[in-house]
Amino acid sequence: MAPDAAPPPDPDLLGESAQDLYENAPCGYLACSPEGLILRVNRTFESWTGHDRETLVGRPFHSLLTPAGQIYHETHYAPLLQMQGAVREIALEIVRADGSRLPALVNSVRQPEREGRPAIVRTTIFDATDRRRYEQELLGARRRQQDIALELQRSLLSGALPEGDALQVAVVYEPAVTGLEVGGDWYDAFRLPGEKAVALVVGDVVGRGVTAAATMGQLRSATRALAGTGLGPAALLDALDEFVARHDVGRMTTVAYAELRLDTGAVRYACAGHPPPALLQPGREPELLWEGRSVPLDAGVGTGARPEAGTHLLPGGSLLLYTDGLVERRSRPLGVGLDELLAELAAQRDNLPADLLSGVVGALEDDRHVDDLCVLLAHRPGGGAG
Amino acid sequence: MSVLVRNNVMVEGQPWGRPMVFAHGFGCDQNMWRHVWPAFADSYRIVLFDHVGAGGSDIGAFDRERYSTLAGYAGDVLDICRELGLEDVVFVGHSVSAMIGVLAAADEPERFGSLVLVGPSPRYIDDEDYVGGFTPQDIEGLLDSMDSNYLGWSSAMAPVIMGNADRPELGRELTNSFCRADPEIARQFARVTFTSDNRADLARVHTPALILQCAEDPIAPEAVGRYVERALPGSTFVQLEATGHCPNLSAPDETVAAIRAFLGA
Numbered sequence: 001m002a003p004d005a006a007p008p009p010d011p012d013l014l015g016e017s018a019q020d021l022y023e024n025a026p027c028g029y030l031a032c033s034p035e036g037l038i039l040r041v042n043r044t045f046e047s048w049t050g051h052d053r054e055t056l057v058g059r060p061f062h063s064l065l066t067p068a069g070q071i072y073h074e075t076h077y078a079p080l081l082q083m084q085g086a087v088r089e090i091a092l093e094i095v096r097a098d099g100s101r102l103p104a105l106v107n108s109v110r111q112p113e114r115e116g117r118p119a120i121v122r123t124t125i126f127d128a129t130d131r132r133r134y135e136q137e138l139l140g141a142r143r144r145q146q147d148i149a150l151e152l153q154r155s156l157l158s159g160a161l162p163e164g165d166a167l168q169v170a171v172v173y174e175p176a177v178t179g180l181e182v183g184g185d186w187y188d189a190f191r192l193p194g195e196k197a198v199a200l201v202v203g204d205v206v207g208r209g210v211t212a213a214a215t216m217g218q219l220r221s222a223t224r225a226l227a228g229t230g231l232g233p234a235a236l237l238d239a240l241d242e243f244v245a246r247h248d249v250g251r252m253t254t255v256a257y258a259e260l261r262l263d264t265g266a267v268r269y270a271c272a273g274h275p276p277p278a279l280l281q282p283g284r285e286p287e288l289l290w291e292g293r294s295v296p297l298d299a300g301v302g303t304g305a306r307p308e309a310g311t312h313l314l315p316g317g318s319l320l321l322y323t324d325g326l327v328e329r330r331s332r333p334l335g336v337g338l339d340e341l342l343a344e345l346a347a348q349r350d351n352l353p354a355d356l357l358s359g360v361v362g363a364l365e366d367d368r369h370v371d372d373l374c375v376l377l378a379h380r381p382g383g384g385a386g
Numbered sequence: 387m388s389v390l391v392r393n394n395v396m397v398e399g400q401p402w403g404r405p406m407v408f409a410h411g412f413g414c415d416q417n418m419w420r421h422v423w424p425a426f427a428d429s430y431r432i433v434l435f436d437h438v439g440a441g442g443s444d445i446g447a448f449d450r451e452r453y454s455t456l457a458g459y460a461g462d463v464l465d466i467c468r469e470l471g472l473e474d475v476v477f478v479g480h481s482v483s484a485m486i487g488v489l490a491a492a493d494e495p496e497r498f499g500s501l502v503l504v505g506p507s508p509r510y511i512d513d514e515d516y517v518g519g520f521t522p523q524d525i526e527g528l529l530d531s532m533d534s535n536y537l538g539w540s541s542a543m544a545p546v547i548m549g550n551a552d553r554p555e556l557g558r559e560l561t562n563s564f565c566r567a568d569p570e571i572a573r574q575f576a577r578v579t580f581t582s583d584n585r586a587d588l589a590r591v592h593t594p595a596l597i598l599q600c601a602e603d604p605i606a607p608e609a610v611g612r613y614v615e616r617a618l619p620g621s622t623f624v625q626l627e628a629t630g631h632c633p634n635l636s637a638p639d640e641t642v643a644a645i646r647a648f649l650g651a
Contacts, residue, residue: 035629035636060629062604067520068527070604071580072535074631075413075481076565082635083417083564091534132534139533 028125034110036060036078036121045125050097061123066093066101077106081121085110091128103132149182149210150175156217161189162198166262168381169200170357174365174373176325183372184212184253185323186220192227196262199227202321202376203255204274215250219243219297223257233257233270233292234308240272241306244298253297256321258378260313265380267319270308272296275324275334278341282316282383286345288338316383318353320345325371326364340364353379389469393462394442397470398423399432404499405472406430409463411481411505412579414565415441418480421638425646430476435466437483439571441564448571456482456582460489467497474499476649480634481505481605482579485587488618492590501595502645505631506614507606508584516585519607525580532573588617595621596648598641602629622648 022029028045032038038056046052049064056064062073069092080087086109093101105126113119153175161169169189175182184205191198201223205216219240226239236257244250256277258269269277269289273296276288291309313319327337341364348359357377365373389395396416399406406426408419416434423432436443437459452458463486467475475498479487484506491498510518511525567575595618599611608625615623624644628637 060602062630066527066531067524068529068531071520071524071528072531074603074605075411076535078630079414079418079632079635080565082632083414083420091531093531135534 028104028127030061030123030125032061032121032123034119034121036062039120048096048102048125048127049094064094066095069093077108081108081110085112091132094125103128105131149213152210153182153213153216156213156220157186159188159190162191164262165381166196167198167260168353168379169198170354170377170379172357172361172373172375174325174361176372181208182210182213183208184216185325185372185374186216187321187374187376188220188223189376189378190224190227192230192259198260198262198378199223200258200260200319200321200376200378201255202274202323202374203253204323204372204374205250206252215253218247219250219253219255223255227257227259232308233259233268234306237270237272237294237297237306241298251296251298251300255297258319258321260319260378260380262380265313265315265317267311267313268308269311270294270306272306273299275322275327275338278320278322278345279311279313280318280320280345280349281314286342286349288342313378313380314383315380318356318377318379320357320360320375320377322375323372325373326361326375328371337364353377389462389465392438392444392447393435393466394444395466395470396434397432398434399427399430401431403429403431404474404476405433405467405470406476406478407433407435407463407466407472409435409477409479409483409486410437410440411479411483412575413481417441417564418632418634419478422478422634422642422645425638425642431472433466433470433472435462437575438462439575440567445568445571448568450574453571453574454578456486456578456584457489459483459486460493463487463490464494464497467494473497476500476502478502478645479504479506481507481631482582485582485584488584488587488591491593492587495591495593498593500649501591501593502598502648503595503614504598504634504641505600505603505606505611506597507610508588508614508617509582510580510605511583513583516613517607517609519605519610520580525577528580529573529576532569532576585613585617588614589619591618592620596645597621597623598633598644599623599625600628600630600633601626603631605631624648 023043025042025044028048029042030038030045031040038059038061041053041056062070065073077087077090088107090106092104092106094104096102105128106123108121108123111120111122171187184207186203188201189198203219205212222240222243226236231239254274255272256274258267260267270292272294276290278286278288280286289311292307294306327341328334329337344360344363348356351359357375361375408423410416410418415436419434426432438447439445477487477498484503485508487501491501510520511522512518597611597615599608615621626633626640628640630636633641
């Protein structure tokens with residue numbers, strides 16, 4: 001021990017009597033009966049709330065809370081206190097004498113009955129005004145971020161779908177509801193210049209968030225621009241490969257691309273790493289179009305020209321393009337999802353195009369919505385009983 | 387997915403006894419019954435469970451649409467009864483689960499012998515002459531305040547809260563673990579609970595029912611309990627001395643005695 005060191009001040013000389021510590025503590029202090037009736041309060045609580053102790057003693061603690069706080073108190077706070085003997089960090093609002101609200105963090109400990117003294121509940125109240133304001137700002141920022149991302153995604157998907165006597169197009173687009181980030185699924189349908197033909201596109205960019213949405217916007221525009229030059233499906237995917245490689249954007253994106261002639265029903269299509277389109281023809285079993293397949297965009301394997309294939313959409317027939325969110329689940333193999341898709345198409349084939357689409361999606365979609373879901377249905381009217 | 391896993395069903399008591407199904411309300415889990423069910427374990431078959439989204443239930447089984455009304459939760463009760471082959475059930479429902487039991491008994495009356503409704507309310511929001519105790523703004527405020535209280539449930543804690551069967555000690559370390567719930571699910575459950583209106587369903591029930599009414603219950607005031615008594619044909623109303631909304635925790639002896647008296651009668 002160093003003889004020169006000044007001794008620490010005698011705690012008794014600090015003027016901190018137990019009474020003073022209690023009354024003027026930097027937090028509100030309450031003692032309640034196990035039933036929740038206020039037995040004692042400190043001066044800090046009085047001055048923060050504007051209630052004086054004469055009106056507080058004998059009153060139930062929950063009666064100081066907002067109606068919402070009373071529900072929370074009865075359904076969470078009181079049961080937890082009973083079961084655990086303590087609760088910590090519960091956010092509640094205390095209604096002051098003038099009607100204004102004190103945002104507070106509340107902690108309680110139950111002191112069991114002992115040596116003839118009755119059980120009591122000790123509660124401390126911390127003023128959380130600034131903290132609550134900051135929390136509200138953070139929550140607001142989180143919601144805004146989500147709104148912005150969804151808005152961006154919506155605007156990137158803008159553009160009227162082609163319509164007319166020769167073609168009906170219906171779309172379902174459901175962003176995943178879990179998490180804050182948007183995904184990179186997209187769809188498109190547009191008339192090709194100078195031809196009685198439309199292009200149908202569904203694609204899926206790897207990743208999530210604003211970057212994935214922006215990438216999707218670029219690829220969607222690039223696809224539109226390239227399709228307008230009359231390349232046809234296979235050459236269009238080759239050109240997209242080059243676009244992706246040159247601009248280093250959207251590697252491993254998957255795309256299903258089809259061109260449909262409105263006068264003849266002739267279809268040319270190609271798939272870059274994408275689930276196969278489904279074809280529903282009048283009087284036939286629904287089928288998957290497994291030809292014209294190649295790897296995702298700029299996948300870094302193989303340099304040869306991509307393949308494409310052809311089929312024919314009969315009057316009364318429908319072509320379905322979709323992302324894997326429709327058929328893929330962690331809990332089951334992809335093949336099962338594809339079989340279910342065919343079964344649903346067969347079961348709902350007599351519905352109108354829009355009903356057919358919503359029916360199939362309703363039957364197949366994952367209620368948990370963990371993945372984006374994008375489905376495009378092109379229907380060629382006519383053909384009598386379809 | 388087995389119903390028993392989905393709802394974290396626990397079976398205790400006498401395998402051949404009359405079944406007694408305990409259903410917890412909005413907020414916590416089956417632990418709400420810990421001081422009540424043991425009193426009946428010597429002669430009843432005790433069935434405890436967690437609603438999907440609460441306690442040890444399978445959160446992955448949550449289906450936004452199924453649980454968008456109380457009927458979805460009532461469906462779960464019936465699923466459990468079917469799975470265990472329960473007949474002549476004594477259904478004991480606390481808070482919102484009182485109405486869930488009412489819906490289940492209305493749909494399959496033959497399964498239920500008695501209903502015990504602890505702090506029931508068929509509608510929480512005032513409506514013309516009906517006084518439920520809350521305004522729509524009060525309920526919106528509740529949903530907002532739940533956001534504040536779930537800020538503590540950071541995403542880092544989510545995997546812990548979601549249940550780690552292999553590391554149960556993680557769950558035990560959490561404070562407030564009896565009331566843990568996935569925030570999104572809890573929010574929807576709160577909305578479904580406090581915006582429901584099941585007044586018309588009461589007339590569909592003819593199962594003998596006991597209404598346990600607490601004193602000074604801010605969630606289900608006496609006027610609401612009396613409404614349920616009038617609307618449920620042949621029901622028995624018992625006023626408890628217990629205060630608050632959870633007599634099963636705050637006054638288990640009185641609660642047990644009231645249920646015993648009703649079932650013994």
